[in-house]
Amino acid sequence: MxxxxxxxxxxxxxxxxxxxxxxxxxxxxxxxxxxxxxxxxxxxxxxxxxxxxxxxxxxxxxxxxxxxxxxxxxxxxGSGPKLFLPGRGRDIETWNQRSETALEAGRLLSMAEVLEDPEAILETVPPPLNRLGAVGLTLGKSATRTFLAKYQINAAAKTSAMAEAREVFEALRDARQQATGDYIYDEFSYADICMVVATYLCAPPAKRYFPLGDAGRRRCIHPQLSEEFGDLIAWRDTILERHYPPKL
Ligand SMILES: N[C@@H](CCC(=O)N[C@@H](CS)C(=O)NCC(=O)O)C(=O)O
Structure with a gap:
C-alpha cells in the first residue's frame, strides 16, 4: 500500500x-x-x-x-470522476503554479514575525517537548529559525508577498467572472482544489477544514486580503462544503 x-x-x-x-x-x-x-x-x-x-x-x-x-x-x-479534465492539463498546471505562489506568499506573511509570538512557536513543538516550558520554547525557536532560513522568510519580503498573493487572487476572480457555474471549468477539477487551498494561509477557512492551533491560525489571518477578496472566500467555502471531505 x-x-x-x-x-x-x-x-x-x-x-x-x-x-x-x-x-x-x-x-x-x-x-x-x-x-x-x-x-x-x-x-x-x-x-x-x-x-x-x-x-x-x-x-x-x-x-x-x-x-x-x-x-x-x-x-x-484511482477511480471516480477525473480531476484533470480532458484538454485542460496545461491550464491546471498553471493553476497549480498560482496556488504555489499564493501558498508561498501566505507562508511568508504568516511566519515573517513568528519569532515574536511564543504561543505560535509552542504550537509547532510536538508533545512531550511542548510541555517542557522554557526548554520546549527554546527548541521551538531554534527549529523555527531553521525553517525561516530554509524558505528565506523575513519581514522585508512582506510587501512583495502581499502583491504576489493579490495577483493570484485577481486571476482567480477573473476566472470566476468568466465561469458559467461554480467551478473554474465546467466541472469540479484539480484547478478548484488548487485555488481553494491557495487561500488557506492568507484567509484560513473554518477549523474543521484547517486544523491549525489558535495562535498559528491567528497568524494566517490577513484582514486586508479577506476583505478585498471576500467574494473568493465565499466561493472557497461553498466548494469546501460541497467537496471536502470527498464523498466516496
Ligand atoms: N511544491 C511542493 C511544496 C511542499 C512544501 O512546501 N511543503 C512544506 C509545507 S510547510 C514542508 O514540507 N515543510 C516542512 C519542512 O520544510 O520541513 C508540493 O507541492 O508538494
Whole structure:
C-alpha cells in the first residue's frame, strides 16, 4: 500500500490528500516531523542535498515528492470522476503554479514575525517537548529559525508577498467572472482544489477544514486580503462544503 508522509496542518499536504481521497486510493498516512524527521527522509529518498518537503508518497515506483505529482498519480491509479479534465492539463498546471505562489506568499506573511509570538512557536513543538516550558520554547525557536532560513522568510519580503498573493487572487476572480457555474471549468477539477487551498494561509477557512492551533491560525489571518477578496472566500467555502471531505 502507498505510504503518504504529510503534515496535518499543511495546505500542500491537503492538496495531495484531497486528490488521493477523491480517487479512493488506499494509502497509509504517516505524520512527518519537520527538521527532526529530515535526516531519515533524506536517507529514505537518497537525497543528500536540496530541500526536503512533504507531501511525499512512497509507491511501488519512484517516490513522489510533490503534491502535483501525487495528484496525477491518484488520477492514474484511482477511480471516480477525473480531476484533470480532458484538454485542460496545461491550464491546471498553471493553476497549480498560482496556488504555489499564493501558498508561498501566505507562508511568508504568516511566519515573517513568528519569532515574536511564543504561543505560535509552542504550537509547532510536538508533545512531550511542548510541555517542557522554557526548554520546549527554546527548541521551538531554534527549529523555527531553521525553517525561516530554509524558505528565506523575513519581514522585508512582506510587501512583495502581499502583491504576489493579490495577483493570484485577481486571476482567480477573473476566472470566476468568466465561469458559467461554480467551478473554474465546467466541472469540479484539480484547478478548484488548487485555488481553494491557495487561500488557506492568507484567509484560513473554518477549523474543521484547517486544523491549525489558535495562535498559528491567528497568524494566517490577513484582514486586508479577506476583505478585498471576500467574494473568493465565499466561493472557497461553498466548494469546501460541497467537496471536502470527498464523498466516496
Ligand atoms: N511544491 C511542493 C511544496 C511542499 C512544501 O512546501 N511543503 C512544506 C509545507 S510547510 C514542508 O514540507 N515543510 C516542512 C519542512 O520544510 O520541513 C508540493 O507541492 O508538494
Amino acid at each position: 502507498p505510504i503518504l508522509y504529510s503534515l496535518y496542518f499543511s495546505p500542500w499536504s491537503l492538496k495531495a490528500r484531497w486528490a488521493l481521497d477523491h480517487h479512493g486510493i488506499d494509502y497509509e498516512q504517516r505524520e512527518y516531523m519537520p527538521i527532526i524527521g529530515e535526516p531519515f527522509m533524506r536517507l529514505r529518498l537518497r537525497k543528500f542535498t536540496g530541500k526536503i518537503t512533504v507531501p511525499i508518497l512512497f509507491t511501488d515506483g519512484e517516490p513522489l515528492t510533490d503534491s502535483f505529482a501525487i495528484a496525477r498519480y491518484a488520477e492514474q491509479h
